[in-house]
Amino acid sequence: MAEKIRPPRLRISRRIKKNQVIKVKVKFDHPSFTGLAMADDKTEPVFNRAIPVTFIRNMLVYYGDELVSRLSLSSGIADEPLFTFKLKATKEAPVKVVFVDNFGKRWEASKEIKFKG
Amino acid sequence: MKKFSQIFVISCFFSFLLLQTILAGTVEQKFKIEGIISIASTKALQSELLKKLDIKIIDLKLKKTDSGWPVLRIEYDPEVVTKGKIETVIGEIEDPAGHKYKVHKGPLIANANLIDEENQAMTILGDMTMDLKQVNNPTVDFDSSIQRGKDMFVKKCAKCHGLNGNGYGVVAHGFATWPRQLWAWYKADSAADSYLYWIIENGKSDMPPWGLVLSENERWDLINYIKTIKKPEGN
Numbered sequence: 379m380a381e382k383i384r385p386p387r388l389r390i391s392r393r394i395k396k397n398q399v400i401k402v403k404v405k406f407d408h409p410s411f412t413g414l415a416m417a418d419d420k421t422e423p424v425f426n427r428a429i430p431v432t433f434i435r436n437m438l439v440y441y442g443d444e445l446v447s448r449l450s451l452s453s454g455i456a457d458e459p460l461f462t463f464k465l466k467a468t469k470e471a472p473v474k475v476v477f478v479d480n481f482g483k484r485w486e487a488s489k490e491i492k493f494k495g
Numbered sequence: 496m497k498k499f500s501q502i503f504v505i506s507c508f509f510s511f512l513l514l515q516t517i518l519a520g521t522v523e524q525k526f527k528i529e530g531i532i533s534i535a536s537t538k539a540l541q542s543e544l545l546k547k548l549d550i551k552i553i554d555l556k557l558k559k560t561d562s563g564w565p566v567l568r569i570e571y572d573p574e575v576v577t578k579g580k581i582e583t584v585i586g587e588i589e590d591p592a593g594h595k596y597k598v599h600k601g602p603l604i605a606n607a608n609l610i611d612e613e614n615q616a617m618t619i620l621g622d623m624t625m626d627l628k629q630v631n632n633p634t635v636d637f638d639s640s641i642q643r644g645k646d647m648f649v650k651k652c653a654k655c656h657g658l659n660g661n662g663y664g665v666v667a668h669g670f671a672t673w674p675r676q677l678w679a680w681y682k683a684d685s686a687a688d689s690y691l692y693w694i695i696e697n698g699k700s701d702m703p704p705w706g707l708v709l710s711e712n713e714r715w716d717l718i719n720y721i722k723t724i725k726k727p728e729g730n
Contacts, residue, residue, distance in 0.1 A: 414666065415532040426665070427563040428532045429594075435606070438616050448616045452701055482607035 383408055388475055388487040393494050394467050404461045404475045404487060408434050412453040436478045437461065440488075442471030453480075467491050520572045523553065526585065527564035527599035531557070536590035540567070543588040548576055563665055564599050606672065627689045634715055644720025647713060651705070660724040672700050678726040691718045 386406035394400055415428030433453040439446050447463070465473065474488035531537055541552055553568035560566045569581060582598045589595055609617075634640045648656075655664040660677030667674050680687055695714045696706035709717070 412666075416534075426531075426557055426560070426565055427529075428565075429529050436613050436616070438612065445616055445619050448620050450700075476612065478610055478613055480606050482610055484610060484612070 383485070385485055386475060386477055386487040388473065388489045390473065390489050390491065394491055396493050397466060397468060399464050399466050400491075402439075402463055402465050402473055402475075404437075405458070406434070406461075406477055406485070406487075407458045408432075408477065408479065408485075410434070410453060410455050410457050410459070431480060433480055434459070434477050435480045436476075438476040438478075439463070439465075440472075440474040440476070441465065441491075442469060467493070520574055521551075521570050522573055523568060523570050524578060524581070526567045526569065526581070527560075527562060528555075528567050528585070528596055529564065529599045530590065530594055530596035531565050532590070532594060533592065536592070536594070536596075537565075539590050540585070540588055540596055544569075544581075544584065547584050547588075548581060550576060550581065562599075627693050630689050630692050632685060632688055632715055632718070633712075634719055637719060640716045640719045641723055643713075644716035644718070647709075647717055648720055651708075652717070655702070659727050660721070661727070674702065676726075677721050677724045680721050681723070681725050683722050687722075688718060691721065 384407045386404055389403040389405075391400055410433045411429060411431060412433075413427055413429055413431030415426065431453055433455065434451050437449040437451060439448075446465070449461075461475075470490075470492055472488045472490045474486055476484060476486045478484050528540070531540065537555055537557065541555060544550065545552065548571070550569050550571040553570055556566045556568070567585075571581065585596050585598055587595075649658065653664055654666045655674045656662055656677055657664045657667070657674075662674040662676040664674065680691065683691075692714060694702070695709065695717060696704060698704040705714070
């Protein structure tokens with residue numbers, strides 16, 4: 379399953395002014411599954427383990443060399459999630475987003491912030 | 496009459512021998528199965544397995560198994576089929592939704608160790624700060640409070656913390672961190688009250704803030720019960 383996961387994609391505006399609050403969008407096609415399935419839907423709703431649990435555990439946001447945010451996630455998040463957050467563009471530096479899943483696998487995406495106008 | 500009884504005894508003896516030769520070589524084996532994601536997939540697994548192999552399926556237990564994984568019990572003759580062959584065939588079967596089954600082996604990897612980058616991030620940004628307050632347990636009748644706490648624990652807490660408080664509730668393996676083993680507070684004194692009260696009220700990690708749901712008295716009932724949860728022998 380993990381071999382098919384595509385690297386995350388990051389999107390920011392092309393026209394950014396200094397100190398502007400920009401929107402950063404990150405799309406990551408990662409599966410999310412609690413690992414549970416309904417064992418019996420007739421007599422009583424009981425869940426059992428069905429397949430190994432898979433989810434993004436941590437999302438780290440770097441601006442330049444500085445770590446600016448950490449999102450602690452659980453199996454409750456959607457499949458192939460889209461994250462949007464705001465960032466104040468104070469300097470010309472890359473924005474990097476790192477994802478780590480519950481198997482300890484790491485992915486990253488980054489984009490350079492450059493001021494125009 | 497004598498002749499009839501002789502024939503009866505001889506036929507019984509031969510049928511016993513025949514039965515013994517049939518059953519002599521069979522062994523019973525349990526397989527933990529991954530991939531049973533719907534009720535339909537249980538039927539598909541069993542019918543396909545019987546088509547492909549000369550085995551007898553004793554049962555497929557879905558609920559209340561020790562490990563939480565569905566357990567398939569199979570009786571087979573090791574001279575005809577091997578355990579490895581059964582595992583391979585199980586791995587080849589597809590359920591109606593196109594999902595493949597697999598024999599579950601080894602411990603469940605719910606959460607690998609944190610990588611260096613995560614540890615570093617947690618050190619830099621820190622975890623949630625706990626604002627502990629001095630609290631006094633207002634309980635007068637401890638016996639009834641513990642009983643109320645136990646009922647509430649079964650309804651609201653056991654899904655994650657486990658019925659015996661071992662932290663391996665059925666839902667727990669989907670979390671980023673395992674829930675706490677509650678026997679850590681067995682016979683804890685009043686010094687632990689502030690901490691337990693804060694955790695129940697505000698939650699931590701994947702635990703939701705139960706302060707939104709439980710009244711103050713209910714929280715104390717739970718705390719009183721948690722202090723009675725003993726570590727089961729053999730754990």
